[in-house]
Amino acid sequence: MKNKYNRTIFFEEYVHINGIDHYLLHSGTKYSNPLMLFLHGGPGFAESTISYIFQKQWEEIYTVVHWDQRGAGKTFTKNPNETPTFDLLLEDLFLIIQYLKERYKKQKIILFGHSWGTILGSIFVKNFPDEIEYYIGTGQVINMFDNERVGYEKVKELALQANDKKSLRELKALGDYPGGSYGISFKNKSAKLRVIQGRYHLAVTGNFSLILAFMKSPTFKLSDITALMKMDKPNKELINYWCKFDLRSESEEYKTPIYYILGEDDWQTPYIISEEYFKTINAPRKKLYLIPDAGHMAMMDQPNLFFGTLSEIRNEEGKISTIE
Known part of the structure; x- marks a missing residue:
């Protein structure tokens, strides 16, 4: 794996946690930067392979770790017979965070969720708020049927x-x-x-350009395409959970700061639904950002605007932590 930008932190590894080997991709410029764990979409759509497209600027202000979840990407390839449940993923996530906090000497991490990852992330921060400095959701899922x-x-x-x-x-x-x-x-x-x-450019489709982006990745292996094509097979239980999901059935009380970064052209997880739900949230701090001319993959559609938003959140939270 070539370190194209000569990052201080740039490596991939498999970590044996909760009974299986999990794939992690680490990228960053300073060990002193806040630590962000990226929760990918799907279920089963690992985004570590395409992170090089949108993440370069992020690594200046965060150390970013991508985790291919059980049943996704390189973790699926390594453990092809695993059939994850939502509770099992929550256990995995908790233990992954403990590993990362110890490795990077951090008391808390930032949790970033995209699409399916916002379901996992939202439920996690409700159950384990003491582990998380703040949560960022993009392509935020509130209710799948809606x-x-x-x-x-x-x-x-x-x-x-x-x-x-x-x-x-x-x-x-x-x-x-x-x-x-x-x-x-x-x-x-x-x-x-x-x-x-x-x-009509309202949603993401599995077109040739996306496959080509996978193949150009510095972490690409042919098995990544196979894992992508087979992702529904191990994730049947997660898909059942996903299609019935309704975040509004949970309490609106959050004990961690909550940020939503939404694409104004996202009709796959329509931003208007997230906007309405966001009004009901009670959290220590909260803010919603709308990115113009951006859809479900807002960080790819408008990388500079997205990074500017991340920088604002990072700066504001940095000021708060200094005061505290």
Whole structure:
């Protein structure tokens, strides 16, 4: 793995935790910087391989660690017979954090969640607030059925305006969407909707450019593509949890500062749903940022604006910790 930017911290490793070997990718410029753990999307979509696209600036102000979760990426390749549950992932996450705190001599870490990672991250900070300095969510999931319903209506509106008969036929074929389906059936329907949404740049699609980005990564292995193609197989229980998820069923009380960074063009996890939920949150500190001309992968769509937002959060939290 070539250290292209001559980072002080730049290495990958497998750490035996909670019965299996977990893949971690570490990147940063100073050991004194705050430590951020990135929780990827999916379930099963490890983002460590594409982190090189958006993360270079982050490493100036954070030490960033990517963890390929059980059932995802290089951890899945190393442990192909593992079938994670949500409770098991919470255990993994807790123990990963203990390992990182000891390795970097930190009392707390920053938790960053993207998409599916916001589900894991939001529940974790509620259960283990003393482990986390603050939480950042992007592509924040509040309620999966509401996400799909609102995203469906948005693309239908645009297809009607464009007289896009092909897309309208495909939307009609989805039936009463999202309907009452769960699990893999729900996931398969949502994948069909993503294709239609992708035509209007409302959602992320698994197109050739994304595969090419994987292959250009300094950490790429051919097995990463295999893990990506097979990610639904080990994650059936997580997909059941994912499609029924509703953060509003939890208490609105948080004991850690909460930050949302949302793409203004994100209709995969529609920002308008997150905005409404965010108003109800009670937290020591909270702030919501909207990134213009950015979708579900806001950190890739607008990397400079996204980094500017991270810098603001880092500076404000730095001032608070100095006072405390």
